[in-house]
Structures are given as structure tokens and as C-alpha cells.
Amino acid sequence: MHNKPQLFHPQAEAALANPELRANFRGAMDYLRDKRQTAFADPDEESAIRDRSEAIRQRCLSKLPTLLEQLEANCIANGIRVHWAENAEQANALFADIIQSHGGTLAVKGKSMVSEEIELNHAMAKEGIDCLESDMGEYIVQLGDETPSHIIMPAIHKNKQQVADLFAEHVPGFKHSLDVDTLIQTGRNVLREKFRSAHIGVSGVNFAVAETGTLCLVENEGNGRMCTTVPEVHIAITGIEKVVEFLADVPPLFSALTRSATGQTITTYFNMISGPRKSDELDGPKEVHLVLLDNGRSQAFVDEEMRKTLQCIRCGACMNHCPVYTRIGGHAYGTVYPGPIGKIISPHLMGLEATQDLPTASSLCGACGEVCPVRIPIPELLQRLRREAKQEPRPGVPALRGQGAAKSNTEAFVWRSFSLLTRYPVLYRMMSWCATRLRGLMPSKLGPWTRCRTAPRPAARTLRELMAERKK
Amino acid sequence: MSSTIRIYPAKPEKVYVYATCLVDMFSPQSGLDAIRLLELAGVEVIYVPKQTCCGQPAYSSGYEEDAKTTALSQMDLFPEPWPVIVLSGSCGGMMHHHYRRLFAGSEREAAVNQFCDRVFELTEFLVQVCRIRLQDQGPATSVVLHTSCAARREMKVHVTSRQLLGQLDKVELREQAYESECCGFGGTFSVRHPAISEAMVQDKTRHLHDTRAEQLISADWGCLLNINGAMEYQGKDLQGTHLATFLLSRMEGHNAQ
Amino acid sequence: MSTARNAILHRLRQAQVKPLPVNNPDYPVWDNTDRNTMLSRLTELLQQNHAEVIRLNPGELIGTLKSRIEKMGLKRIATGTGGDFHAEITEALAGCAEQLPFNQPLEQWKDELFNRVDAGITGCHGAIAATGTLVLWPGSAEPRTLSLVPPCHIAILKASTLHANLPAMMADQGWAGGMPTNLLLISGPSKTADIQQTLAYGAHGPKQLLVLILEDA
Numbered sequence: 001m002h003n004k005p006q007l008f009h010p011q012a013e014a015a016l017a018n019p020e021l022r023a024n025f026r027g028a029m030d031y032l033r034d035k036r037q038t039a040f041a042d043p044d045e046e047s048a049i050r051d052r053s054e055a056i057r058q059r060c061l062s063k064l065p066t067l068l069e070q071l072e073a074n075c076i077a078n079g080i081r082v083h084w085a086e087n088a089e090q091a092n093a094l095f096a097d098i099i100q101s102h103g104g105t106l107a108v109k110g111k112s113m114v115s116e117e118i119e120l121n122h123a124m125a126k127e128g129i130d131c132l133e134s135d136m137g138e139y140i141v142q143l144g145d146e147t148p149s150h151i152i153m154p155a156i157h158k159n160k161q162q163v164a165d166l167f168a169e170h171v172p173g174f175k176h177s178l179d180v181d182t183l184i185q186t187g188r189n190v191l192r193e194k195f196r197s198a199h200i201g202v203s204g205v206n207f208a209v210a211e212t213g214t215l216c217l218v219e220n221e222g223n224g225r226m227c228t229t230v231p232e233v234h235i236a237i238t239g240i241e242k243v244v245e246f247l248a249d250v251p252p253l254f255s256a257l258t259r260s261a262t263g264q265t266i267t268t269y270f271n272m273i274s275g276p277r278k279s280d281e282l283d284g285p286k287e288v289h290l291v292l293l294d295n296g297r298s299q300a301f302v303d304e305e306m307r308k309t310l311q312c313i314r315c316g317a318c319m320n321h322c323p324v325y326t327r328i329g330g331h332a333y334g335t336v337y338p339g340p341i342g343k344i345i346s347p348h349l350m351g352l353e354a355t356q357d358l359p360t361a362s363s364l365c366g367a368c369g370e371v372c373p374v375r376i377p378i379p380e381l382l383q384r385l386r387r388e389a390k391q392e393p394r395p396g397v398p399a400l401r402g403q404g405a406a407k408s409n410t411e412a413f414v415w416r417s418f419s420l421l422t423r424y425p426v427l428y429r430m431m432s433w434c435a436t437r438l439r440g441l442m443p444s445k446l447g448p449w450t451r452c453r454t455a456p457r458p459a460a461r462t463l464r465e466l467m468a469e470r471k472k
Numbered sequence: 473m474s475s476t477i478r479i480y481p482a483k484p485e486k487v488y489v490y491a492t493c494l495v496d497m498f499s500p501q502s503g504l505d506a507i508r509l510l511e512l513a514g515v516e517v518i519y520v521p522k523q524t525c526c527g528q529p530a531y532s533s534g535y536e537e538d539a540k541t542t543a544l545s546q547m548d549l550f551p552e553p554w555p556v557i558v559l560s561g562s563c564g565g566m567m568h569h570h571y572r573r574l575f576a577g578s579e580r581e582a583a584v585n586q587f588c589d590r591v592f593e594l595t596e597f598l599v600q601v602c603r604i605r606l607q608d609q610g611p612a613t614s615v616v617l618h619t620s621c622a623a624r625r626e627m628k629v630h631v632t633s634r635q636l637l638g639q640l641d642k643v644e645l646r647e648q649a650y651e652s653e654c655c656g657f658g659g660t661f662s663v664r665h666p667a668i669s670e671a672m673v674q675d676k677t678r679h680l681h682d683t684r685a686e687q688l689i690s691a692d693w694g695c696l697l698n699i700n701g702a703m704e705y706q707g708k709d710l711q712g713t714h715l716a717t718f719l720l721s722r723m724e725g726h727n728a729q
Numbered sequence: 730m731s732t733a734r735n736a737i738l739h740r741l742r743q744a745q746v747k748p749l750p751v752n753n754p755d756y757p758v759w760d761n762t763d764r765n766t767m768l769s770r771l772t773e774l775l776q777q778n779h780a781e782v783i784r785l786n787p788g789e790l791i792g793t794l795k796s797r798i799e800k801m802g803l804k805r806i807a808t809g810t811g812g813d814f815h816a817e818i819t820e821a822l823a824g825c826a827e828q829l830p831f832n833q834p835l836e837q838w839k840d841e842l843f844n845r846v847d848a849g850i851t852g853c854h855g856a857i858a859a860t861g862t863l864v865l866w867p868g869s870a871e872p873r874t875l876s877l878v879p880p881c882h883i884a885i886l887k888a889s890t891l892h893a894n895l896p897a898m899m900a901d902q903g904w905a906g907g908m909p910t911n912l913l914l915i916s917g918p919s920k921t922a923d924i925q926q927t928l929a930y931g932a933h934g935p936k937q938l939l940v941l942i943l944e945d946a
Contacts, residue, residue, distance in 0.1 A: 013667045022671075024925075031926045048756040055752050062749040065741040078910075084734035136932055137923035153923060160925045184921060184929040191933060196843045212908045222919035222934020225877050229911070230835070240737065247905040251895040252756060262922070266860035268778070269934070270914035277910065283835035283872040284910055294737045302744040323654045327671045361665050363658025363672070364532060366625035380573065386534035406534075415530045419538035423545040425522040432497050448666030452673060453701030456498055463491050463500035464521045470504070 002147055003334035005346060008357040011332040021157055025329045028156045032320040035263025036371070053256040054375040056249045057311035064301065067210040067243045068292065074213030078275035080288045085118075091293050092123035095202075095235060098289055099129050102233055104199035108191070110217070110224040111135040112204030113151050113314060114237050114293055116336045117349065120202070131202070134191050134223040136184060143170045149330030151337060152261045152316040157329050191223065201227035201285065205238035206313070207253060208290070211246045215290065217271040218257060220264075225271055234273075234285035240292050241301075241310035253313055256373035260315040296348040302398045305384055309344050311374040318368035318378060324361055333358065340368035344381040352389050352402030359385040432462045478628075480600040481555070486516045487597070488550050490558045490567070493525035494693040495714075502693065502714035506559050506594055509716050512723065513602035517557075520549045526558075528566040531574070533660050540574050547571070547587045555601070556591045559716065560692045561623020562659075564593035569626050593623060595632040595691050595715065608640040609725030616646045616685035618676070618699060618712065620692035621654050633691050633715055640722050646683040650675070657698035673702040681708055688712040759859035760893045767858035767891050768942070774861020778917030779930055780938040787943045790814065790885070794821035794850075797883075797939060803847040807831055807879055811870030812852045814885050831872050842874060848881035849874075849935075855902075856886050857914070859894035863940065865913040873911050882935040884915070888944045 003011050015021055040046035060067060072082045085091035099107060107124065109115060109131055121131040121142070133142040137154035141147065144166050148154030155163065160178050167174045167186055174186055203224055207216040215236050217224045228234045244250060258264040277284035300306045319325040319339025330338035335346040335355065343358040359382045368378040389406035393399035421428050439458045446455045487510060491503040507517045527542030546567075550556050558564035568591040575584040598604045617633055624630040630652075637645050656662060656672025663669075677699060680688055688703075688710050690696050696712040703710050761767065772782045785793050798806065798821070807829045808818050822828040829838075829846060854866035863884050867873035876882045892898035895914075899905070904912070919934030930936055 009665075009667075012665070016667050016671050028926055042757075045757050048754065051754040052756040055754055059749040059751065062746050064746070065738045066748070068738065068741075078908075084731075084737055086733045086736060090733055134933065135923070136921045140923070153926075155923055156926075158925075160927070163924050180924050180927040181929050183924055184932055188931065188933060192843060195933070196839055211905055214908050220919070221921045221923075221932035222877060223932065225873075225913075226933055229873050229877060230839075232836075240741075247899060247908075248896060251758075251899070254895075265774070266862055266914070266916050268915065268917050268920055270862075272908065272912040272914075273910070274908040274912070275910045278869075280869040281872065281910065282831055282833065282869060283874045292737075294733075294740075298737060298740040301741055301746075304746075307744075307746075323656070323672055324665075324668055327668060327675075360661065361668065363621070363654045363656060363661045363669070365621035365654035365658065367621070367652070367654070370625050383532065383534075386532070387536050388534075390534040411533070412535070415533060415535035415538045418525075418530055419527070419535075419542050422524040422527060422542040425524060428524040435497060448663045449701070450705075451666055452670040452705055453698065454704040456697045456701060458497050459500050461500060463496040463503040466500045466504055467507075467519050467521065 003331050005334040005350065005355045005358060007334060008332065008361065011334055012328045012361070015328040015332040020159070021329055022327060024157055024159050025326055028153065029320050029326045032153075032262065036260060036317060036320065037263070039259035039263040039265065049252060049256050050373050050375055052252045053313070053373050054311065056244065056253060057313070057374045060244050060249065061241065061301070061307055061310055063245065064240070064243065067245055068240060070210040071208055071213060071243050074210065075290055078213040080213060080275055080290050083289060083291045085291055085293045085295075087295050088118035091118045091237065091291055092120060094291055095120060095124065096127045096129070098233065098235055099124070099200050100127065102199055104233070105129055106194065106198045107131045107200035107202050108134050108194050108198040108227050108231065109138070110201070110203040110219065110227040111138055111154070112202065112237060113148075113336060114204055114239055115202060116148060117295060118237075118293065132191075132194050132198070134194065134227060136187050136221060139187055139191065140166060143167075147331065147336070149338065150316060150319060151314055157331065195226040195230050198231045199233060201231035201234045203227050203234065203236050205236050205242055205290075206257065207250050208238055208243045209247050209250060210243050212274060214247065214272050214274045216250060216254070217273070218254065218267050219271070220268040222269060225269055228271060228273055229284055232285055233287045233289070234276075235289045235291065237291040237293060240294055240297055257313050257315050260317040260371065260373040296350070296401070299398070299400060300345070300348040306348070306381060308376050309348065309381060311376050312341055312345070313374055315373055317371040317373065321367040321371050323363070323365060323367065340378045340382075341376075344378060344385060347385055347400065347402070352385070352400055353405035354402065356389045356402070356406040359389060429464065432464075436460060436462055483602050484515060484555055486518055486552070486554045488518050488520060488554050488556045490523060490526070490556050490563065491519070492558065492560045492563045492693065494697065495559050498697060499693055499714060502717050503559060505714070505720040506716035509598065509720055510557065510602075513598055513604045515602065518554065522549050526563045526566045528563060528570070529659055531566065531570060536574060543571050543574060547584065550587070553590070555597065557594055557597050558591060559594050560694065561593050561620045561627050561629060562692055562694050564591060565622035565626030567591040593627045593629045593691070595636055596627060596629040599632040599635050604636075606636065606639040606719060606723060608642050608722050610640075610642060610722040612642040612644075613687060614644040614646050614685045615687045615689050615718070616648050616680050616683045618655065618680065618688065618690040618695055620690070620695045623692060624652060636715065636719060637689070643722065646685040648679045648683050650679055655695045655698055657694050659694065662698060673698055677702045677706060677708065681710055687718065689715050689718050691715040758894045758896060760897065761858070762893050764888070764891070767893060768888055768944075770858045771856055771861055771891060772942070775917065775940055778861060779920070780917050780940050782940045782942060784942045784944055787945050790817045790941065790943060791821045793941060794818065794883070795825050798822070798826050801881065803881065805829060805846050807842060807846045807849045807875055809851060809871035809875060813887070814852050815870075818850050831875060835872070835874055842878050846879045848883055849876055849879040850883045850885070851875050853884050853886040853890065855890035855892055855898060857892055857895050857898060860916060862895070862914045862916045864898065865915060866909050867911055867913070868909065873913070876913070876915065877934055880931065880935055881937040881939065882918075883939045883941065885941045885943065888942055
């Protein structure tokens with residue numbers, strides 16, 4: 001029942017036809033853009049912190065395999081158990097093993113996009129394990145059997161009326177109210193009981209520090225702390241790209257992240273976890289596990305240009321500023337990561353065949369690249385993926401899953417002809433001569449163009465002709 | 473995208489003009505007006521009639537090999553070391569930035585980069601190199617300006633169009649909501665994803681129209697084809713004019729078409 | 730899953746990426762180290778984030794705690810079993826509220842801590858002026874759930890432990906040389922804007938954060 005990238009076109013059209021959804025997104029994006037703008041009031045400061053963040057991420061990626069081994073060694077020294085997974089299936093099997101070895105039936109989850117990526121909740125449900133989302137937005141999304149529509153604000157597609165209706169349907173004893181405090185208190189009360197009783201806590205990771213074997217978590221609600229402190233077992237899952245070399249790399253990235261994401265100078269909580277409860281400690285999980293997931297990331301890594309995709313720190317600023325995302329919202333993409341970053345990471349996670357419509361769904365306006373805190377050249381990577389979707393693998397360039405899936409002989413012929421036309425001015429002149437002379441015959445309907453525009457009318461004479469006359 | 477600040481040369485004696493395929497076919501008057509403006513700014517303009525298209529449509533569709541052959545054919549047309557003035561931020565972005573990317577690591581890299589260094593967008597060249605001073609001879613009017621995304625974010629020349637309009641005493645520049653947001657053209661994007669493009673251009677036309685400005689100005693014919701087509705479809709009488717045409721009309725004291 | 734491990738590392742290594750040297754372009758960080766300026770900024774930012782801040786002399790701690798607890802109507806208060814202010818806290822609570830020292834593993838009184846405790850009191854390891862942040866370094870004397878589970882968190886901070894910014898504090902104290910199991914930065918009471926971008930406090934953590942800053946220098 002959930003959306004798929006293969007159905008991007010109909011999903012986008014459905015979203016565009018939903019005025020309430022569009023108003024929800026426009027309002028939310030305006031809010032987040034304003035917040036970011038305020039947080040980066042000084043453009044020189046913005047530029048400097050982006051330079052620093054980009055440099056850190058590039059350095060850390062340049063040493064990725066070594067840093068992963070160092071992270072693993074330091075985590076193990078700290079008492080954290082480290083697991084590796086190639087894909088969703090392996091990661092879910094690891095979760096099931098760990099949870100079942102403790103006889104756990106309830107897991108509370110902090111916000112983790114990687115756990116969405118492996119569809120952890122569904123996989124655990126099949127094993128008889130109840131995996132409950134505890135971030136307020138994620139909780140709302142899970143109640144409605146939906147997926148997050150934004151990586152930072154998962155329930156951004158809903159307004160408070162819709163949330164209240166959802167609570168009225170699913171939360172016993174909820175007295176219908178549109179007061180946001182009341183709605184939040186309702187969620188708090190339900191989830192508090194779950195934090196108290198769950199054996200297992202699951203979280204994502206914002207930065208994994210190789211130097212110290214530390215897992216860093218950024219949040220405002222406190223549910224991340226609950227999940228990683230109260231249950232007896234904490235399982236963290238992260239993509240392999242999240243590792244940073246030094247503890248000192250964390251402050252600039254953290255600052256870039258919060259300012260870009262929600263315009264906050266800092267979030268309410270920054271949680272640095274470096275091991276399970278020690279023998280003299282009275283709380284904290286008795287076991288901490290870290291699952292390192294590849295799931296297509298190494299495909300992006302081996303290509304020098306596409307490696308930049310992995311610089312991402314998941315702030316969501318690219319979606320907040322994307323004119324396409326703002327209009328169609330997150331669900332239309334049919335991928336876990338929506339918006340501009342989703343368009344460049346999803347082809348690695350899911351293959352280009354399934355995701356071929358995503359790289360083209362951009363006017364290449366560049367708004368995403370302009371705000372990216374780690375300066376990922378998103379428009380260039382979209383451009384690159386467009387190319388790879390159309391072409392067979394080439395020697396010397398690592399092949400992508402689903403490469404060439406969008407290849408079309410007709411389109412190839414069109415662009416070959418175009419190229420020919422532009423290289424032979426005589427041909428080009430004939431074409432433009434025909435277009436200007438026959439402009440009266442120009443059809444008034446031009447397929448997709450004229451669904452909302454009149455057809456463009458060529459001028460009576462081309463500039464070339466006018467210039468020839470001007471010279472005389 | 474490089475964030476380095478561009479260093480501008482002194483005003484040369486001669487320049488090439490790259491009119492772009494859209495100007496050639498849909499608005500040759502804009503091309504003539506831009507050439508006249510450059511001449512008024514004190515440079516001799518060389519128009520090479522063999523020029524066709526910069527290759528961007530093939531490039532942004534993923535057909536880089538075809539774009540490369542087109543790019544090579546265009547660069548060959550401009551052998552002298554004169555600046556190449558492009559009448560569109562979008563084509564300017566292609567020729568100033570993306571040509572570099574297309575030939576990076578190839579044997580032609582150095583030559584291509586030298587060519588790219590010579591490429592300027594029209595308003596950028598008028599302001600930063602020619603340091604043009606405009607005398608406003610026209611009647612009082614109000615305008616709203618649409619700047620293309622490539623001009624704004626690739627060429628970073630959104631300020632120069634505003635500076636030029638700012639030199640005109642009797643022209644009031646009206647601000648639109650969401651000024652920096654894309655109009656939804658994006659070349660082949662508008663036909664590959666027509667529903668999304670439609671939603672974008674509808675918002676853009678509304679924001680432009682809501683300013684109640686008498687005239688709409690842009691330095692990019694790609695955006696103008698999109699915006700003007702949508703305005704006309706909606707029955708609105710606001711139709712965009714190329715900035716070059718507007719500026720020339722102000723200097724010559726008549727209303728732009 | 731050592732096969733997965735080796736396969737992943739093998740693929741990454743095949744790319745033969747040249748390690749980049751450390752290149753850290755400067756970026757501006759708030760770094761005024763004047764004591765009063767730092768204190769004002771900390772106070773202001775904490776207040777902006779809906780924390781209540783009281784600045785006092787060390788000698789006023791017991792009295793202030795007593796009066797605040799009475800004013801806030803807190804009846805049952807969890808505390809640590811040690812720490813810089815344990816004696817003062819114990820004295821302040823005497824005859825004012827029931828003190829529940831955290832002297833057993835969480836599992837043994839989880840239900841009580843979750844449902845029948847009004848507040849938790851902790852000291853702070855330090856604070857950061859740049860962002861208006863308290864630094865907590867929980868341990869056996871002051872476990873981590875003290876600052877998390879009760880609906881109100883009262884934090885006591887010595888002004889002398891204030892640092893200008895996070896990078897400076899990390900470097901000065903050599904955090905990279907040895908991290909505790911849990912190190913926390915707290916910059917206000919728990920909050921969320923997940924419903925229609927409307928800010929609401931007390932999402933899951935404490936709804937109230939009271940910071941007592943002892944001007945000890």
C-alpha cells in the first residue's frame with residue numbers, strides 16, 4: 001500500500017491535486033526556510049561553517065574503511081558490540097537475533113531513517129516483536145500506517161486537525177482537541193508507559209566517532225535519550241558513511257546540522273554514548289549494539305563523483321528549499337529519503353531501474369546545492385545519474401545497479417540528431433528557416449507544454465537573418 | 473559549484489555575442505537590442521552567424537557525448553581571445569561551468585577552461601566589465617524582475633540585473649513573493665514532468681502578477697517562454713520582455729514592446 | 730557477520746581512495762571568555778529555550794532550593810547519592826520534600842521513578858556559553874535518568890565551570906582521551922515542533938528545567 005518510486009508520476013500528480021497537502025507543505029517549508037535563514041544571518045559565517053563541514057566529511061570519507069575498523073575496535077574496547085550488514089535482510093536478521101536472545105517483545109525506537117530504510121518495524125512484526133516509534137512525528141506516522149514524509153519532520157504532511165482525528169481513532173480515551181500541547185501530552189502519556197516497559201531500545205546515529213568509539217545522537221524531545229538509556233538493551237543502527245575521524249570533528253558538523261535542519265543554534269539534547277552501563281552504574285543499557293549497514297552505499301563510494309553523496313548529514317535543508325518537494329511532498333517520491341538528497345541516494349539503495357524518474361524530476365534550479373551544509377553538488381549528481389540512467393556501463397567507470405535502465409533508442413536518436421543540427425549551421429539554418437516561415441502552421445497544442453501554456457511562436461525572421469540585413 | 477569570486481578583466485575593444493538558440497528563433501529583437509547595448513557601452517560586437525545552440529538540452533537529458541560534440545563545434549566558432557557574451561544565464565552557466573565538467577580530465581581540458589573563462593552573462597558583463605551608466609529617458613513605470621536559477625546560482629549574476637534596473641530613475645522595481653524560486657521551466661523538465669512544472673509556473677505567474685507591476689523583465693528567454701506562455705494561457709496581459717530590450721527602450725525614451 | 734564485514738571493507742578498499750590530510754578551514758565560533766559575558770549569554774540562551782535560570786551565591790543554595798521546591802509544589806524528589814552538592818540538596822529537602830536517593834539499579838524502582846517522582850536534581854559537569862548548554866557527565870553518584878525521567882529537572886551549575894564553546898571545552902578537558910559511558914548536552918526542557926510546526930514543551934523528557942547558577946568565582 002505504500003508508494004513506490006516506479007509510480008512517481010501518478011503519485012506526484014495525486015499530491016499536486018490535493019490542496020490540503022500542498023498547503024501543509026508550503027507552510028512547513030516556509031517555516032523551516034525562515035528558521036534556517038535566521039540561523040545563518042551572516043553569509044560569511046554560513047560559508048565558513050559549510051567549508052569546514054565539507055572538509056571534514058570529505059576527509060572522513062577518504063579514510064572510510066580505516067575509520068570503520070578504528071570505530072569498530074574502539075567500540076569493542078568500550079563494550080559496544082559491533083555488527084555489519086550488507087543489506088536490509090541481514091540487518092533485520094541481526095535485530096531479530098539480538099532481540100529474541102533477550103526474549104524481548106517490545107522495542108521502542110528513536111528516530112532513525114536507516115531503520116526506515118530496512119523497514120525494521122515490518123520485519124520485526126513478522127518475528128512477533130512490536131517496534132514502536134517514539135519520536136512524536138514518527139509516532140503519528142506509525143499510527144496512521146504511513147511512512148515519514150520528511151527526514152527531520154516526519155509528520156509534516158499532516159496538520160493538527162488531521163493529527164487530532166488520528167488520535168481520536170487510535171488512542172483510547174483521547175478527548176478530541178486541536179490544542180497542540182494537549183496532543184503532545186497525549187503522545188507523551190502513551191509513550192512514557194512504553195519507555196518504562198520496553199526491553200529493547202533502538203536508535204539511529206548522527207555521528208559515530210572513530211577516535212573514541214562514541215555514538216552521537218541529536219534530538220529535542222528526549223525520546224532518543226529514553227530509548228538509549230532506559231531499556232536494558234540498546235541497538236543503534238547507522239549507515240557506514242556516518243563515521244567521523246575525531247571527536248573534534250563533531251562540533252562543527254553538529255552546528256551545521258542543527259542550523260540547517262531547524263534553524264536551531266543547538267538542539268535540546270546531544271547524547272554521546274560510549275558504552276553500556278558500567279558495573280558501578282545504576283542505569284543505562286546493559287548491552288549496546290551497533291549495526292553498520294552498507295545497503296548500496298559502497299556503490300556510491302567507489303565512484304569519485306558520486307562518493308560526495310555520502311557527505312550527507314541528513315539535515316533536510318535540500319528538501320526544505322526544493323521547489324519540487326515543496327509542491328509534491330515527501331510521499332510522492334516513493335523512497336525512504338525524499339527530495340533532492342533522496343534523488344541522488346535512492347538510486348544506490350534501490351537501483352536506477354526503480355528510481356529512473358527521480359533524477360529527471362528536477363528543474364536543476366540549484367536551490368538544494370545552495371543550502372547543503374556539506375556542499376554536496378546535488379545538481380551535478382542529478383546530472384550524472386541522468387546520464388547513467390541512459391547509458392550502458394563504460395570501461396573505467398564503476399557500473400551502477402540498473403545502469404542504462406532508462407535507455408531509449410528514440411531519445412538517443414533525437415539527441416544525436418540535435419547534436420548534428422547544432423554542428424552543421426546549414427542544417428540548423430534550414431531548420432530555423434522552416435520554423436520561422438512556417439510559424440503559421442505551428443500546432444497550437446504541443447503535448448505536455450500546452451497543458452498550462454500557449455505554444456511559443458517563432459519570430460518572423462531569425463536573428464541571423466536580421467543581423468545579415470543589419471550589416472548591409 | 474565553485475564559490476570563488478570571479479575577477480573581471482578591463483573593458484576589451486571587441487566581444488563576441490552568443491545570442492542563444494531561443495533568442496535566435498523566438499526573440500531576435502532581444503538579440504539586436506543586446507548588441508546595441510553593448511555597442512553603447514563602448515565595445516565592438518562580433519556576431520558569428522554559424523552559432524547554433526550551446527548543447528544544454530542534450531546535456532541535461534543525460535546525453536553528454538552529444539552535448540560534447542555540440543560544445544566543441546560552438547567553441548571552435550570563437551577562436552579570438554575576446555570575451556563571449558551570452559544573452560542568457562542558463563546558456564551562460566552551461567558554457568561557463570558545465571563545459572568544464574564535460575571536458576574535465578580530457579586532453580582538451582586546458583583549452584576548454586580557457587574558453588569558459590571568457591564566457592560572461594550579458595548583465596554581468598555590462599555592469600562588472602563595461603561599468604555601464606544608463607540614462608533613463610523613459611516615462612515612469614513599474615517593473616518586476618524574474619531572474620533565472622542559472623543566472624542566480626551558477627553565474628551568481630542576479631545582482632547585476634537589479635543594478636542595471638536600479639540605474640533607471642523612473643523605474644520602480646517591485647518585489648515578488650518567493651523571488652528566488654524556480655519558474656518551473658528547467659528545459660526538458662517541463663515536458664518530462666509537466667504536472668510539477670505546471671504547479672511551479674502557476675505559482676510563479678501568480679507571484680509576478682500580484683505585484684501589479686506594469687512590466688515583467690527577465691534576462692533569460694527560457695524562463696520567459698515558460699512564464700509568458702502560462703500568463704497568456706491564463707488570460708493575463710502581463711508579458712515578459714528581455715532586459716536588453718527594456719534597457720535600450722529606456723535609454724532611447726520609448727516604451728518597450 | 731564477519732563475511733559482511735569483510736565484503737564491505739573489501740569493496741571500500743577497492744576504490745583506493747587517497748586519504749586526505751587534515752584541513753580544517755576556520756569557522757567562527759562564539760568565544761568570548763569574559764566571565765560575566767559568558768554568564769549573561771548562558772542565562773539568556775537558556776531562558777530563550779524556556780529554562781528557568783536563577784543566579785545566586787553559593788551560600789544561598791539551600792534556601793533557594795527550599796523556596797523553589799515549595800513554590801513549584803514538588804513533593805517527591807529524586808537525587809543522587811553523591812556529587813558536589815549532595816549535602817546541600819539533602820539539607821534543602823529535609824522537611825520540605827521527600828528525598829528519594831538513587832541508590833539502587835533503575836530496574837528496581839523504574840515504576841516509581843516514572844510515575845511517582847516530581848523532580849530530579851543533579852549537578853552539572855560544566856556549561857557552554859556559546860549555545861546556552863549544560864554539560865552532564867552522569868555516573869554512579871548521579872545516574873543519567875535523574876535528568877531525564879522526572880517531569881522537572883533541577884540542575885545546579887558552578888559558574889566557574891563555564892566554557893566559551895563546545896570545541897574549547899572538549900579540548901581543554903581532553904574529552905577525546907576518555908569519554909564516560911554517557912555524556913550529555915542539555916539546552917532546555919524537552920520540546921517538539923512535530924505537530925504543524927507548533928512548539929510544545931515536555932515531549933518525552935522533563936517539561937521544566939530549572940538551572941541554579943552558583944556564582945562561585
